[in-house]
Amino acid sequence: MSVSDSTGITAPQTHKRPKDSDTLTDRAYQQLEEMIVTLRLEPGQVLSEAQLAEDLGIGRTPVREALQRLASEGLVNVLPRRGVLVSEINLSRQLLLLELRREVERLCARKAAQRATADERDGFRALADDLAAVADNRDDAGFMRLDLQFNRALVQAGRNEFAERAMRRIQGLSRRFWFQHYREVLDLERCARLHADVARAIARGDADGAATASDALMDYIVEFTRATV
Amino acid sequence: MSVSDSTGITAPQTHKRPKDSDTLTDRAYQQLEEMIVTLRLEPGQVLSEAQLAEDLGIGRTPVREALQRLASEGLVNVLPRRGVLVSEINLSRQLLLLELRREVERLCARKAAQRATADERDGFRALADDLAAVADNRDDAGFMRLDLQFNRALVQAGRNEFAERAMRRIQGLSRRFWFQHYREVLDLERCARLHADVARAIARGDADGAATASDALMDYIVEFTRATV
């Protein structure tokens, strides 16, 4: 139940850049988000700041601040003097989240098609090719990696810090559901091709095309989400 | 629904006090947001937690947490050992914000038209009438009040906690710009009527109509924003 096998404070050693000015709050946030998204902390579980602080080997303050950030994203909610509850994943909530994600992602796609630099367009073209290859080879891990890369490129090329922030918040909740169910019902090939369609539309600067492609992708994701019951 | 904090608009207790379980962090957040939105704290100004804590008569912790929430909304940003900077308002940033707001608000309007209860529809009808009256009388303060009420009803009837959270974040930055410039170039009558159109479409359950009315309203807001230069 507790997370006693935490690797300690130093170096999450992920693929991410080891930013030198990483505060403990940031680290705690990253670790907790990862644990929640990957279901190592299960929905419905109640945690305490003190326990988490001990497990992570840091003080209560950074843990508390990280938890508040997670609460603002909806991954946990704090019960005033009882503890923090890892929020449940239920289908209807997930569909509500997708309602919002559809709008924001379409905006990002449209704006990315308008605003991407030449380099970024090259990147989207390459991404589309890679996605097509992954679709042919049915490479799970490769797709997950490309999906992450795609989302990052999308918000980057969209050039809208507010949409970026909103997307970042949405991602966490989305990723958790994804992580939980993708093995069961994901049509990897179709999903990868739909991603590639968006990427290609952006690459050629077709804003309307990118928007409709994004909607098509979201249609599939909604379908995928519904299929998990 | 999550922690439903009704944001009283002004600092001291208004006529409404559902429960005094407001934490100091909540109070600090409300007060600081109000001060920033109303430009009592000017953009570019650097603040310190300790100073604010002393001014508000509370400890540093609630102030710190409130500032982090404000930072997540983009109203301030913290300079790592230097202080907190009240973020600047510039036109291009505001336009980017409106890009996102257009999408989220259209979503809320559409969903509100689909999901509002009979009581809520009555509320929107009444709101539309009040807005029309305000448009005739050119009642500034009345409009501001109705606008707040309208936005709250909109996200409430939209029945989407995630869109609600996103809108709440957007409101702060939007309201500040509004507060700063509405005296100069606001066409109150037109703006009130556009609001009323959205409200009426929601009241009659016309989702597409609500969406296009919302877009028309946002078109005007963009025009208003551009006119401030």
Add this chain to the structure above:
DNA sequence: CAACAGATATATCGCCCGCATGTTACGTCA
């Protein structure tokens, strides 16, 4: 004997405040 109401115990957060550390500004000296 079972069920229940009240008293007590325990766990948890909300908050305060002190210390450590990093950044900036400024006075001082060559």
Add this chain to the structure above:
DNA sequence: TGACGTAACATGCGGGCGATATATCTGTTG
């Protein structure tokens, strides 16, 4: 004038204290 040391001040963080919600125990009653 310029470089440098130092002081002032900022946040990052740790940990303690008190209030309070919940669970546990106890005594009472039908």
